[in-house]
Structure formats: structure tokens, C-alpha cells
Amino acid sequence: MNKIELTIPRLGESVTEVTLSKWNVKVGDVVALDETIAEVSTDKVDSEVPSTHSGIIKELKFEEGDIIPVGEVFAILEFAEDPKTETSAEDVSLQSSEIIPEDKISKPSKFLSPLVKKIIKEENLAVDEILKIDGSGHNGRISKNDVLNYIKNPSQQKIEEVKVVSTSSSTGNSEIIEMDKMRQLISKHMKKSKQTSPHVTAYVEPDVTNLVKWREANKKAFEAKYNQKLTYTPIIVDCVVRAIKDFPMINVSVDETETKIIKHHDINIGIATALPNNNLIVPVIKSANTLNLEGLAKGVNSIVDKARNNKLSPDDISGGTFTISNVGTFGNLMGTPIINQPEVAILATGVIKKKPAVLESEYGDLVVVRQFMYLSLSFDHRVIDGSLGGVFLKRISDYMENWDINQSI
Known part of the structure; x- marks a missing residue:
């Protein structure tokens, strides 16, 4: 068996570290070339970190919320064959399709990562429509951002982007709205600025x-x-x-x-x-x-x-x-x-x-x-x-x- 170390790629000249926002895989998952392994954030920009090879996830070295230096090993991937021989994205997608049953998503002509499939299921989207999107990823791969941009299209039904929980109080009805990751970062950035500069x-x-x-x-x-x-x-x-x-x-x-x-x-x-x-x-x-x-x-x-x-x-x-x-x-x-x-x-x-x-x-x-x-x-x-x-x-x-x-x- 062959193993390869997956490292945090350089995301920009001035970026030296990232925050691990979310793991999109778990140990034992089969992943394809260019499949999203994790989501990371750098101040105000969220990025997906894709796998550089296809194989099986053997180890995840960090927890969500950890700060990881650029170039650091964050996961270990194992190959059944020579690392230079890549399993096709389509074949691996059939092995790792745990989020949406095969009777709901037939064999696609484009590779859909588990994260994209999850979004499709959670937002009750039509798979055939998603497959028509011109993907911005490697070889036209449809990324998370492609799907989110599709959701934001005014011609489509507006999907709520925040979790809203109804609650009652003595003053009437109110809502508790979770801040998204960007809003949390903006909040910290603005607070720090006022604390730093008169x-x-x-x-x-x-x-x-x-x-x-x-x-x-x-x-x-x-x-x-x-x-x-x-x-x-x-x-x-x-x-x-x-x-x-x-x-x-x-x-x-x-x-x-x-x-x-x-x-x-x-x-x-x-x-x-x-x-x-x-x-x-x-x-x-x-x-x-x-x-x-x-x-x-x-x-x-x-x-x-x-x-x-x-x-x-x-x-x-x-x-x-x-x-x-x-x-x-x-x-x-x-x-x-x-x-x-x-x-x-x-x-x-x-x-x-x-x-x-x-x-x-x-x-x-x-x-x-x-x-x-x-x-x-x-x-x-x-x-x-x-x-x-x-x-x-x-x-x-x-x-x-x-x-x-x-x-x-």
C-alpha cells in the first residue's frame, strides 16, 4: 500500500496560515482526484482544499477550528495502486456516494463531490439542473461555490442562507440568526480595529x-x-x-x-x-x-x-x-x-x-x-x-x- 501526505496549498503570496473550517471527509472515505477534502478560511475568503490524488483517507491530523500553517501536512491518503495511477473521478464518486442514494441521483456525466451532493439534498435541488452548470473547477468540476451561486440566481427560488430558529418572548416573536463564517470574521476584525486604533x-x-x-x-x-x-x-x-x-x-x-x-x-x-x-x-x-x-x-x-x-x-x-x-x-x-x-x-x-x-x-x-x-x-x-x-x-x-x-x- 502507498501513502501520500496532503498539505495545505499556498493560497496567496501573503497567506501563511489558514483556519480549518470544516472536514468534508472522514477516515475510511474513498476520495477522488480534486474532490474537496476540507474547507479553510483566510480572514475573509473561504476556500476548498482538494485532494491531489484519489485513494482512501487514513488519517486526519487536525480538528475543525485549528489554525494550520501553509505547507503543513493535514491528512494522509492511502493508495491501493501506484500513486501515479489515478482512479477516475466518476468511478470513485459511485463508491463514495453516501449522501444521496443512487435512486435519487443517477450516474452523472460530471463528477459531484460529497459536499456538492449534500448541498443538493439539503436544498432540495434538481440534480439535472445542477449538472447543467458550467463548473469552475478542474476539468469543469462543479464546486460548492458554483452551486451556491446557482442558488443565488434571482430566477430561482431564494434559499435561506442562515439558520433561523423561531422563539417566543414576553415582548412577542423573535428570531435567532446564526452568523455565517464571514460575518463572524468581520465582527472580530471590526472589534479589533476599534481596540487597536484611536x-x-x-x-x-x-x-x-x-x-x-x-x-x-x-x-x-x-x-x-x-x-x-x-x-x-x-x-x-x-x-x-x-x-x-x-x-x-x-x-x-x-x-x-x-x-x-x-x-x-x-x-x-x-x-x-x-x-x-x-x-x-x-x-x-x-x-x-x-x-x-x-x-x-x-x-x-x-x-x-x-x-x-x-x-x-x-x-x-x-x-x-x-x-x-x-x-x-x-x-x-x-x-x-x-x-x-x-x-x-x-x-x-x-x-x-x-x-x-x-x-x-x-x-x-x-x-x-x-x-x-x-x-x-x-x-x-x-x-x-x-x-x-x-x-x-x-x-x-x-x-x-x-x-x-x-x-x-
């Missing part, structure tokens, strides 16, 4: 009339030329990057001893993105200081699309040095955002609204209609004093107010 928030209200006019006049031509939609986000990112270049001590973090400041030369901008399940994730545009408006638009559109389609990798959400949160998306005027550790500042952008404004002219003061938005900057008072935070925020405002309405795309 937050201060400053506000400005720039006149963005020229910026709005320029975008309206150029968005169709921009999309035609670059095949990218031009939202306000890349324009705001451009202004933020220019302001960070002027005040590089905003682009820093504090080391674990809280005695040293780490100055980052790359400006990596995180874009806080709301997911369909109401959770929040912050994918990152790397080296934004090297990108023009076209590159920023492409970067923004790409990471937001990946976030909303559950396609982010651990690298996509790591390495941020400054974050932008667009609370205007929800119709909010302003916000007091919580710093995304280990960064030291975060910008919230409010909704753009028309307001009366007083402008000076050669004929005296005039009341005109202009476009305004609030910007709010939360910063870490350990390393950013009020003066630096204030002038930095005002510089972002200046770049937005003085947007060149005549610039070409």
Missing part, C-alpha cells in the same frame, strides 16, 4: 460639479474606447492616489510592537464592496500609483465583479494600504468608517446631491445650483495627527473640485 473622523464637502459634468460627457466614449464602464469610483481613486503621493505618511502601518512605522511605497487601494448576502469584503487594487484612469477603471470593475460573483482569491483581498468605502451607494450623506487594519486611514464617500451655492462673480454674489458630496476620513491618531489628517482630506477634496473638465480620455 479613531478620529474629519469631514469636508467638495463641490464636484466639474467632475460630474466631465464623467457624464465622457462615459460613453470611455466605454467605447476602453471597453470599461466609467463609474465615479476610479475617478475618486485617482484623486486619493494623488493626495497620498503628496502626503505619503498616510500610506503607512504600525508594527506589532507599536514602536515602528512601516512606510509603504506601493499604494494599494482597497474598495469596500457589499456582497449579495449583505456581508462586506475589501478587494484591493494593487500598485494603484502606477495606473492611469483606464487602468484604475479596469481594476475597479474587475475586483468588484469578482467579489460579487464569489471569485476572489486570498491575494485579491490582501496587501491593502488605504481603503475607500462608498456609503453613497446606499443613499447615505456621510459615514464614520472603521479603519481596515493594519492600515491607518479609510475614506468614506457620500451620495452626490445638488445644492444651492453662493459663488462670487464680477457682478457680486450669485446663488447657483451645484453638485456636492461629503467625504469623511477616519484615521489612526497613534500615527496621524489632526493636522496631517485634515490637510490630506482637504487635498483629496481639492483634486475633486479642480477636476479638469477639458481633459481628454
Whole structure:
């Protein structure tokens, strides 16, 4: 008999350890090549760890909830034959199909892992419909995320994603809702940030009339030329990057001893993105200081699309040095955002609204209609004093107010 050690694969350049969220197999199970062995989490991204070979699970070395270093052996697999000779996924799936009886799922043309079969059974899904999904896994394998994305399709019946337990109290009916894994991680991350950094928030209200006019006049031509939609986000990112270049001590973090400041030369901008399940994730545009408006638009559109389609990798959400949160998306005027550790500042952008404004002219003061938005900057008072935070925020405002309405795309 041959044995092989299964190790935690590298999930991104900055990922050094993972949390074992769930075992999808038990000792004695027969598994196929690329079948999911376990689910792991890295801060905000959940990932599946597939088997690199087919065989029988002989040992599971960790418990759910354990933290495992990347590269560590987490399971032992045994082969009946030479490890280089792989049992077909379809053959092994018939041996290991314990979750759904064969009379309910006939021999599939695509391999369905036990986890996928479990989801199909629990959600009472039609197997024939699931088999039509274009799988994103190896050789078109249908993964857990493929099925979950299928469930979220508006054309299908909405499936509840949380466990709800009805209970009674003296004040009437209520519900107890279990936090999903991502919500638990967000909760811990936000609590840790407030405990780590003394937050201060400053506000400005720039006149963005020229910026709005320029975008309206150029968005169709921009999309035609670059095949990218031009939202306000890349324009705001451009202004933020220019302001960070002027005040590089905003682009820093504090080391674990809280005695040293780490100055980052790359400006990596995180874009806080709301997911369909109401959770929040912050994918990152790397080296934004090297990108023009076209590159920023492409970067923004790409990471937001990946976030909303559950396609982010651990690298996509790591390495941020400054974050932008667009609370205007929800119709909010302003916000007091919580710093995304280990960064030291975060910008919230409010909704753009028309307001009366007083402008000076050669004929005296005039009341005109202009476009305004609030910007709010939360910063870490350990390393950013009020003066630096204030002038930095005002510089972002200046770049937005003085947007060149005549610039070409």
C-alpha cells in the first residue's frame, strides 16, 4: 500500500496560515482526484482544499477550528495502486456516494463531490439542473461555490442562507440568526480595529460639479474606447492616489510592537464592496500609483465583479494600504468608517446631491445650483495627527473640485 501526505496549498503570496473550517471527509472515505477534502478560511475568503490524488483517507491530523500553517501536512491518503495511477473521478464518486442514494441521483456525466451532493439534498435541488452548470473547477468540476451561486440566481427560488430558529418572548416573536463564517470574521476584525486604533473622523464637502459634468460627457466614449464602464469610483481613486503621493505618511502601518512605522511605497487601494448576502469584503487594487484612469477603471470593475460573483482569491483581498468605502451607494450623506487594519486611514464617500451655492462673480454674489458630496476620513491618531489628517482630506477634496473638465480620455 502507498501513502501520500496532503498539505495545505499556498493560497496567496501573503497567506501563511489558514483556519480549518470544516472536514468534508472522514477516515475510511474513498476520495477522488480534486474532490474537496476540507474547507479553510483566510480572514475573509473561504476556500476548498482538494485532494491531489484519489485513494482512501487514513488519517486526519487536525480538528475543525485549528489554525494550520501553509505547507503543513493535514491528512494522509492511502493508495491501493501506484500513486501515479489515478482512479477516475466518476468511478470513485459511485463508491463514495453516501449522501444521496443512487435512486435519487443517477450516474452523472460530471463528477459531484460529497459536499456538492449534500448541498443538493439539503436544498432540495434538481440534480439535472445542477449538472447543467458550467463548473469552475478542474476539468469543469462543479464546486460548492458554483452551486451556491446557482442558488443565488434571482430566477430561482431564494434559499435561506442562515439558520433561523423561531422563539417566543414576553415582548412577542423573535428570531435567532446564526452568523455565517464571514460575518463572524468581520465582527472580530471590526472589534479589533476599534481596540487597536484611536479613531478620529474629519469631514469636508467638495463641490464636484466639474467632475460630474466631465464623467457624464465622457462615459460613453470611455466605454467605447476602453471597453470599461466609467463609474465615479476610479475617478475618486485617482484623486486619493494623488493626495497620498503628496502626503505619503498616510500610506503607512504600525508594527506589532507599536514602536515602528512601516512606510509603504506601493499604494494599494482597497474598495469596500457589499456582497449579495449583505456581508462586506475589501478587494484591493494593487500598485494603484502606477495606473492611469483606464487602468484604475479596469481594476475597479474587475475586483468588484469578482467579489460579487464569489471569485476572489486570498491575494485579491490582501496587501491593502488605504481603503475607500462608498456609503453613497446606499443613499447615505456621510459615514464614520472603521479603519481596515493594519492600515491607518479609510475614506468614506457620500451620495452626490445638488445644492444651492453662493459663488462670487464680477457682478457680486450669485446663488447657483451645484453638485456636492461629503467625504469623511477616519484615521489612526497613534500615527496621524489632526493636522496631517485634515490637510490630506482637504487635498483629496481639492483634486475633486479642480477636476479638469477639458481633459481628454
